[in-house]
Amino acid sequence: MKLTKDVVIIGAGAAGMMCAIEAGKRGRSVLLIDHATKLAEKIRISGGGRCNFTNLHTKPENFLSSNPHFCRSALARFTPQDFIALIEKHGISYHEKKLGQLFCDDSAQQIINMLREECDAAEVALQMHAKVESVSHVCVNDKIEKQFVIKTDHNTVISQSLVIATGGLSIPKIGASAFGYQVAEQFGLSAKPLRPALVGLTFAPQDLIAFVDISGVVIDAVASCNGASFRENILFTHRGLSGPAILQISSYWQPYEAIHINLLPQYNVVNLLSEHRRSAHLISSLLTQYLPKRFIQAWVKSLPTNAIKPMKQFNDNELQQMSQRLTNWQIIPSGTVGYKKAEVTQGGVDTSQLSSKTMEAKQVPGLYFIGEVVDVTGHLGGFNFQWAWSSGHAAGQYV
Numbered sequence: 001m002k003l004t005k006d007v008v009i010i011g012a013g014a015a016g017m018m019c020a021i022e023a024g025k026r027g028r029s030v031l032l033i034d035h036a037t038k039l040a041e042k043i044r045i046s047g048g049g050r051c052n053f054t055n056l057h058t059k060p061e062n063f064l065s066s067n068p069h070f071c072r073s074a075l076a077r078f079t080p081q082d083f084i085a086l087i088e089k090h091g092i093s094y095h096e097k098k099l100g101q102l103f104c105d106d107s108a109q110q111i112i113n114m115l116r117e118e119c120d121a122a123e124v125a126l127q128m129h130a131k132v133e134s135v136s137h138v139c140v141n142d143k144i145e146k147q148f149v150i151k152t153d154h155n156t157v158i159s160q161s162l163v164i165a166t167g168g169l170s171i172p173k174i175g176a177s178a179f180g181y182q183v184a185e186q187f188g189l190s191a192k193p194l195r196p197a198l199v200g201l202t203f204a205p206q207d208l209i210a211f212v213d214i215s216g217v218v219i220d221a222v223a224s225c226n227g228a229s230f231r232e233n234i235l236f237t238h239r240g241l242s243g244p245a246i247l248q249i250s251s252y253w254q255p256y257e258a259i260h261i262n263l264l265p266q267y268n269v270v271n272l273l274s275e276h277r278r279s280a281h282l283i284s285s286l287l288t289q290y291l292p293k294r295f296i297q298a299w300v301k302s303l304p305t306n307a308i309k310p311m312k313q314f315n316d317n318e319l320q321q322m323s324q325r326l327t328n329w330q331i332i333p334s335g336t337v338g339y340k341k342a343e344v345t346q347g348g349v350d351t352s353q354l355s356s357k358t359m360e361a362k363q364v365p366g367l368y369f370i371g372e373v374v375d376v377t378g379h380l381g382g383f384n385f386q387w388a389w390s391s392g393h394a395a396g397q398y399v
Contacts, residue, residue, distance in 0.1 A: 001155040005031045005125070007399045008150050008159040010132055011180070013040050014388035015371025016165030017115040022396025023161075024122025031125045031157055033132065033150070040112045041174040042167065046385070051108030053087070054080040054389070055382035056100035063387065064251055064377045066192050070351040071376050071387065074359070078393035080386055090114045101381045130154045135162065135183055137364065148366065161399040163368040165392065168345025169194060170372075176339065180373035184349045187364045191349050192375040196342030197251040198384075200242035201259070201333035210301060211236055214294045222262040223249040231265055236295070240333060247380050250336060251346055258330040264290060269323040279311040283322065286311055299329075344384050348375040359395040368395045 007023045009016045012034035020032045038044070043051055055062070058080050060072045084102070087094060092114060093105040104110050119126070130152040140147045140158055148162040166180040181191050203211060215238045222231040223245040235243030241259075249259060264272070267290070276286055284300045291299075300308060307322065314322070336342070349369045353362055359374075361367040370391040378384040 003031065003155055003157045005029045005157055005159045007031070007161045007163065008033060008148065008157050009163040009165055009399075010034075010150070010183075011163075011165030011167060011371070011373075012036070012126065012128070013042055013165060013167055013371065014115075014385055015167075015392040016163065017119060018389050018392030019163055019165060019368075019370055019396040019399065020124040021115070021118045021122050022393050023399045024119065024124045026397070028161075028399065029125075030122070031127060031159070032119065033127045033130050033152060033157075035129065035131050035177075036175045037129045039116060039126075039128070042171065043112050043385075044108050045171075045174065046108055047103050049108055050103045050106070051111050052097070052101050052103050052382040052385065053094075053111055054083050054102050054386045056080055056096065056102065058100075058383055058386045062379045062383045064197075064346065065351055065375050067351045067375075070354075070356050071390075073356040074390040074394040075386070078390040080382075082393075083386070083389050086114070086118075087111075090117070099381055127152070127154060132179070135186065137187070137367070146366075161366045161368065163370060163395055163399055164373055165370050166373055168348060168372040169339045170196060170342040170345045172339060176345075180369065181349070184369065184373075187361065187367060189349055189353045189361055189364075189369075192347040194345055194347040196336050196339050197346035197377050198247045198343035198380050199250045199341055200237060200240060200337040201246055201250055201253065202240035202335050202337060204332060204334045207331060208240070211298050212238060214292075214298050217292050217295050218243065219263060219291060219295060220265070221245060222265045224260040224262070225249050225257060226252045226254070228252040234261065239337060241331070242337075244380055247343065251377060251379070253333065255335065256332065258332045261329045261331065262327045263329055264326050269326050270319065273311070273314070273319045273323060276311045277314065277319075281311055282308060283311060283314075284308065287326075343380070344372055344377055346377045348373050348377075351375050357394065358398040359391055360398065368399060370395050 006028040007030045009032045020030045063071045092110045134151045136149045148159045150157045164180045217236045219234045221234045230245045230248040232244035287296045359368045371388045
């Protein structure tokens, strides 16, 4: 069976559905194809099931890319306030959790239902549980202008425009694949190196031995690497470090580099230690007043033997050294926990080959890439969903 559509979008996630809605509103006939049996699984599991659907403080500086300016155009034309207006139109209640992060009061399924309703209103056709077997760009039916031919295990579809919204490699158990990058390569587009991002980091063997028994401990700290710093919680796991601060800094970390952690960001640590200069308490006893006891018991084992002594025995130089250890604790991770736990994929289709206005491939008219498959990666906290909405909306105006 052959179908003819104006637009075919492969990937029925956040970006793909937003693009379909906008194209359908323009009167374009749209087919949305996905290999999954259910719509938008990544939306469904996000934010602990409540979907952190945007961030009030979204700005280009919240995104990483080989071209940091690429995201500006799309973000300016469809803002968090625009998506909030859509949420409110559908009567979905929401709240700000922290730092501008907006979540549904009830369930992420509300976002999926909203997008499905908008697709239906725009007369978007859906083809779920469909495997794309091949994509080609050829002259069809004696026409001079090339069209896309998409063959699936259901049918063959001919379209003027093709949008790739298939996401990245993160969370393969819900269907993540390299399909989008393969299509880009097929049409001569390159991709920036791929790596897991917003992901937990694993301990090197010596650190694993020291800290494996404190899994579950949480510390409010500042994690820094390569000029970036984030103050949020750090969580010790049975394999290494996680929590918001670590997920954030993972996007900046490179193998063999150290993560720098300020364990007491709320204090002037030199002054804090000086206040206890006359105390008979050991440094370990003092620190348990400010940091979790289980962590301090593990952490002090890394200190030189001569540092485990009563506070009143510390001289000025030793206090400075202890302050440095507390404000610049260095951990060199052995790696990450991988795509199975990563929230997003960093890298992707090279933005230099795409129009920032339309998301169209400059050398392949009618071919568009949106969402996570593109080399634009947001910080933790709703920014990646906002990129999906914004990039999908941008392409939807032109496909």
